[in-house]
Amino acid sequence: MAEVVTLGECLIALVASATGPLTEATTFERHVAGAEANVAVGLARLGHSVEYAGRVGADGFGTTILRKLRGEGVGVSALRVDPTASTGIMVRERRALGPAQVLYYRAGSAGSMLALEDVDGAAPLFEGARWLHVTGITPALSASARAAVERAAEHARAAGMTVSLDLNFRRRLWSEADAAPVFRTLAASADVVFGDADEAVVALGLPADTPAEKLARGLVGLGAATAVIKTGADGAVAATRDGIVVRSPALPVRQVVDPVGAGDAFAAGFIAATLEGQHLETAMRTGNACGAAALSALGDMTGLPDRAELDRLLAAPSLDTLR
Ligand code: KDG
Numbered sequence: 001m002a003e004v005v006t007l008g009e010c011l012i013a014l015v016a017s018a019t020g021p022l023t024e025a026t027t028f029e030r031h032v033a034g035a036e037a038n039v040a041v042g043l044a045r046l047g048h049s050v051e052y053a054g055r056v057g058a059d060g061f062g063t064t065i066l067r068k069l070r071g072e073g074v075g076v077s078a079l080r081v082d083p084t085a086s087t088g089i090m091v092r093e094r095r096a097l098g099p100a101q102v103l104y105y106r107a108g109s110a111g112s113m114l115a116l117e118d119v120d121g122a123a124p125l126f127e128g129a130r131w132l133h134v135t136g137i138t139p140a141l142s143a144s145a146r147a148a149v150e151r152a153a154e155h156a157r158a159a160g161m162t163v164s165l166d167l168n169f170r171r172r173l174w175s176e177a178d179a180a181p182v183f184r185t186l187a188a189s190a191d192v193v194f195g196d197a198d199e200a201v202v203a204l205g206l207p208a209d210t211p212a213e214k215l216a217r218g219l220v221g222l223g224a225a226t227a228v229i230k231t232g233a234d235g236a237v238a239a240t241r242d243g244i245v246v247r248s249p250a251l252p253v254r255q256v257v258d259p260v261g262a263g264d265a266f267a268a269g270f271i272a273a274t275l276e277g278q279h280l281e282t283a284m285r286t287g288n289a290c291g292a293a294a295l296s297a298l299g300d301m302t303g304l305p306d307r308a309e310l311d312r313l314l315a316a317p318s319l320d321t322l323r
Contacts, residue, residue: 001128002075003275004043005161007053007119007152008036008138009111009145010069010079011088012061015258015299022093022101031299032068033090034111035135035168035264042268042290042304044073048275051129053078053122053152057110061087072301078122082110092260100260104172112141119151131271132156134190135166136199139182140173146182153189162274165224166267167195169202176202188223192274194267195219196230212237213245226280228287230266235288238280248284251292251317261300266291268304289313 013033016025036052043050052074056062058081065087069076088106106112126132132152139146156163165186169179183203187193200215201208203222210218212229216239219227228238235250269290273283289310297303305313 002049002051004050004131006036006133010034010037019094033300038264046272051075055082055110057087058083085110115144135168164192165190167199169199193224262291262294265294
């Protein structure tokens, strides 16, 4: 019986080997990606049992994903191979300056066809599990995927599980106007909501310069018990329904190798610490440490720390060499 259940689209990321414009990129590294799968692997590396539900195509990339998740110790009993569609792909350039472009090739992919039947088929996984993690990416993929996420939240609530939502707004998948009401509905059935300032602004319809603490309080106002706003190099700020506000500084990162996946790493660390009975301060610190670790390596999952790595980071975040 797994402690954590998550669901979504796990896809292949082709990440440019060198920094610079996509136009000039000639070689790409193949990585396994997908926000919920990143969280699943992050939790598994920290020693938590986790089940991942979704669909991949009956192709080589689908097999890559299955092998990767199995190899990381993530349960894949509810990850179906769909022979009617391909595994989704995203292509990422890397930039030393300015935002990096992401191209998605996932319309009609196997993962985007996630549907109610996948969640209902996975219902036994919810019995005895403690936590469900969902993101705002999956509801953007298709109407059936959105219904699946909402159904998963219903199953989790019925089973007395804690539900976390990472807003993860993806402008290339849907508009602010379409995303905002979905974010609000999902936040209302979540216990913990994660997001960055931009995503919270979209969910709450507030001005872009709204301070992080106010955004966290706003998300709590939607119904969550705790909301965490990640503020990049500044760390994160959390607000709770009881009026507590916690600020947690980021760990120093000497070189940001790849920013993608840091938010998922934060969520994994936060969830792991909370499952271990730690206080909000420790959950935030653990989340920040995992986020920093993810920033330091290429690919969404590469830098996710195991327990020993996390302990080293938390003990001596600014040492540059251990001799
Ligand atoms: O959070 C990282 C994700 O953005 C990445 O793995 C791919 O799920 C993904 C997406 O849709 O952007």
